[in-house]
Amino acid sequence: MIEAAQFVEAARERGFDWYAGVPCSYLTPFINYVLQDASLHYVSAANEGDAVALIAGVTLGAKHGRRGITMMQNSGLGNAVSPLTSLTWTFRLPQLLIVTWRGQPGVPDEPQHALMGPITPAMLDTMDIPWETFPTEADAIGPALDRAIAHMDATGRPYALVMQKGSVAPFELKDGGAPTRRTPVEPRARLRELATNPLATRRDALQKVIAHTPLDSTVVLASTGFCGRELYAIDDRANQLYMVGSMGCVTPFALGLALARPDLRVVALDGDGAALMRMGVFATLGAYGPSNLTHVLLDNGAHDSTGGQATVSAQVSFAGVAAACGYASAVESDDPAVIDELFAAPPLDGPRFASLAIRRGTPDGLPRPTITPPDVKTRLMRHIGAI
Known part of the structure; x- marks a missing residue:
């Protein structure tokens, strides 16, 4: 198990400072950490496909080697198939994916993950997205990120880290990070x-x-x-x-x-x-x-x-x-x-x-x-x- 700060700070050193996604309990420590760091950016998307497209837009405009990460539960891969196969792959707009592995074979989980859990690796393989399991030791974080970056730079396409249960220690959320509410306008x-x-x-x-x-x-x-x-x-x-x-x-x-x-x-x-x-x-x-x-x-x-x-x-x-x-x-x-x-x-x-x-x-x-x-x-x- 690693601390959220260990991964996020290693990622920041390599240019990753934009995050978007839809929460999963496995991702909670990351989201909580990023939300409470004013120098990082997190956008809570309505669905996982929107998050992929948003980070693709960040990649399109980013200067000075800035990079983005999309985070999602594996059940959300279904929502993300279209932009992953016809936007990021087609236009060569790379991003790092962190996909949680709910329903991993041999790990008890809820019934809605009974099918998606076993087929998650095959879905990533089918979409031509190389993947590896998320690092659970501090000294494995840097090499995993470096492998992801090498693939992204060489191909212009995404790379995925598949997060197993208990990979990251809890991190408390002191502020929910909701955007400031704007004054309603009349259509x-x-x-x-x-x-x-x-x-x-x-x-x-x-x-x-x-x-x-x-x-x-x-x-x-x-x-x-x-x-x-x-x-x-x-x-x-x-x-x-x-x-x-x-x-x-x-x-x-x-x-x-x-x-x-x-x-x-x-x-x-x-x-x-x-x-x-x-x-x-x-x-x-x-x-x-x-x-x-x-x-x-x-x-x-x-x-x-x-x-x-x-x-x-x-x-x-x-x-x-x-x-x-x-x-x-x-x-x-x-x-x-x-x-x-x-x-x-x-x-x-x-x-x-x-x-x-x-x-x-x-x-x-x-x-x-x-x-x-x-x-x-x-x-x-x-x-x-x-x-």
Whole structure:
């Protein structure tokens, strides 16, 4: 058994100072220690996949060899499969995973871990994530971290430490570390007369976003599907990244980047289908989101890239959700001028949000990016001085 401080301080010496995750009783000492150290950063995510995406965003923007750790119970691996297989693996955004081994064969545990326990190693192997058991002796910590870093640096992909029961001694929590509650805002809705003013196209909206996101001070992260493809077709700029897969993860990804890089304005371009898939992240953004984070949701009421099947967004007030979750401002409209107003507004104490209703449909022959995910990531990191 080791002390929380022994691992965390060894990790800090190697550049690990960002943590995100969902608690597990095995992880309690680590979380409690990190929460009470003002020089370390911990974000309590709504689910494990959001935590993986958030640390990927930190990795994207981190300077000077800073690194991140995602912590989760092994039951949460199911929530993390999508970003682990189509974000961190695809874009080569490395992070250290600490995965607890509930239901380890031969160790009595609760019935919900009876299947996940035995298959945890196989799940990591299937996702091409090398792993080893978490160190339980002080002199084993440094070598384990060094092996993880060597793999991360060589491949650009995650490495996992699988924590067995009783690996870390208790550490008392004196302060729960809850983010400061923001003053609630009222969601605003502004609708036009659609009979005379048809909805804007996605292209109309994206052109406005481009006009307000200069190369030298902003980063634009576009959701998977036609959003990223159409942004690429309009203007492939060095400050843009086009998500592939990882549906719903553009916002926690953007949150990680915005937290790591307060010198940049980070814009997350979202869609209604993606937002509905991971609505829990609205609460995380509302609690932790900084003033340099802007969330733009383009709502056409459909899964456009898969044939136009309807979403349930027609009965959802995304601005109402954002306001209730603590965003500094939240507005929804069918007038594309709302994007101009969003970017023209003075700085606020927290993230800002706008949902714009747009028409369905996509231009014929819309190209896919020819720049590969690792190359677009490397180009962006070089552009913002992260490498």
